[in-house]
Amino acid sequence: IVTGTAMVGDPGHAQQNHPEVNLAGFHISLAKAESDSPQVNEMKKKVIILSIGMAVFVVLQILASNIFSASKMSSAIHQLVSALPVGPDGEQAIEDVPSGGNFFLGNLTTMMSGIAVGLLVPACGFFGTKNGDKNIIQMFMYGNACCSCCGIVGFIGLLIAFNMVNGFLPVVTQCLDACDPQICVNSITALNVDPDSDEGRRRMVDCMAVWSDYVVQYSDMPHLKDKGCPNLVNCTSGGAETIEGHTGIRRLGVSDARSLLEGQPGDQTKCILDGSSEPKPADPLTECKIDKTLIEEMHSLKEMAPTMWKTINSFLIFRLVILVPAILLGCLGLVWGMQLEKRMGDGYRQVGGVVGQPAFTQPLQQITPGYNPQPQY
Numbered sequence: 001i002v003t004g005t006a007m008v009g010d011p012g013h014a015q016q017n018h019p020e021v022n023l024a025g026f027h028i029s030l031a032k033a034e035s036d037s038p039q040v041n042e043m044k045k046k047v048i049i050l051s052i053g054m055a056v057f058v059v060l061q062i063l064a065s066n067i068f069s070a071s072k073m074s075s076a077i078h079q080l081v082s083a084l085p086v087g088p089d090g091e092q093a094i095e096d097v098p099s100g101g102n103f104f105l106g107n108l109t110t111m112m113s114g115i116a117v118g119l120l121v122p123a124c125g126f127f128g129t130k131n132g133d134k135n136i137i138q139m140f141m142y143g144n145a146c147c148s149c150c151g152i153v154g155f156i157g158l159l160i161a162f163n164m165v166n167g168f169l170p171v172v173t174q175c176l177d178a179c180d181p182q183i184c185v186n187s188i189t190a191l192n193v194d195p196d197s198d199e200g201r202r203r204m205v206d207c208m209a210v211w212s213d214y215v216v217q218y219s220d221m222p223h224l225k226d227k228g229c230p231n232l233v234n235c236t237s238g239g240a241e242t243i244e245g246h247t248g249i250r251r252l253g254v255s256d257a258r259s260l261l262e263g264q265p266g267d268q269t270k271c272i273l274d275g276s277s278e279p280k281p282a283d284p285l286t287e288c289k290i291d292k293t294l295i296e297e298m299h300s301l302k303e304m305a306p307t308m309w310k311t312i313n314s315f316l317i318f319r320l321v322i323l324v325p326a327i328l329l330g331c332l333g334l335v336w337g338m339q340l341e342k343r344m345g346d347g348y349r350q351v352g353g354v355v356g357q358p359a360f361t362q363p364l365q366q367i368t369p370g371y372n373p374q375p376q377y
């Protein structure tokens with residue numbers, strides 16, 4: 001509510017009302033200008049309330065973003081650690097997993113800096129309106145314009161990222177489901193064959209062979225061939241060389257990325273990690289072996305992919321949702337700041353230590369020509 005408070009000056013000054021904003025029991029005095037009108041005072045009230053609301057939103061937004069990010073990051077790392085294979089003694093691959101609280105406290109300095117910077121624009125709106133400073137109000141306008149533009153660009157970027165993630169991750173998930181080497185292990189076990197035996201090893205290589213010119217040797221079990229799967233066998237000669245026992249997986253090519261962006265994923269029967277073009281050894285069943293660690297990691301990745309997909313999606317959706325009110329507040333601050341700056345007059349001045357009190361002058365006494373008043377005794 002905008003109210004007026006009476007202020008009485010000396011005999012040479014008239015009684016002057018100074019508007020104030022009553023917000024939740026707090027009285028915020030506003031500077032008075034000669035050009036003030038009920039419309040200007042109402043606009044000042046709106047800008048003051050908007051500035052306070054923007055300040056509260058900045059603090060809540062940064063706190064919520066950091067809490068949400070810390071919890072999601074901690075959850076994702078715990079899921080990753082639980083999916084990774086354990087060591088021979090049962091130890092986890094990552095022993096000290098940070099919690100969400102650790103992530104939040106570790107980012108505390110950055111968070112406080114972000115709050116301090118984010119409060120600059122609302123502070124310009126509040127103090128510029130309170131003190132009647134048009135220059136600070138213009139800074140409020142320009143700050144809101146910059147924040148709104150950055151928010152719109154960020155929103156478009158997040159939409160593009162959301163579209164790419166939801167176009168790319170389902171394809172990867174489909175590939176991991178089709179190329180899970182655990183399929184070979186389960187099928188061999190179902191045939192009452194020990195996967196660690198010589199027969200089991202040969203069957204594993206036959207099941208996991210993906211070379212385009214490879215001829216399947218065992219027809220009583222499923223195979224990864226012709227599914228576009230990566231080459232997961234470790235061959236020592238004539239075929240794909242490995243580094244530290246792990247076979248290379250082809251990176252996502254430029255054509256694959258372009259097809260995903262254009263919404264044309266290409267051949268849906270083959271995975272984008274296709275390793276069938278790699279050279280085949282002369283006798284894969286004797287020259288290649290199986291890396292159990294790689295099989296466990298691929299299976300863990302397959303089990304973890306849907307959860308990671310949901311985590312990334314929830315993070316992008318949260319950022320998109322939180323940007324909407326930020327953009328709206330920025331646009332509203334720009335419009336109201338422009339309206340207030342346009343309606344405000346240039347009558348703000350400091351007189352007698354009171355900011356914004358206009359100066360008063362005594363009216364000139366009219367002199368009649370030829371009349372020279374004499375002092376009365």
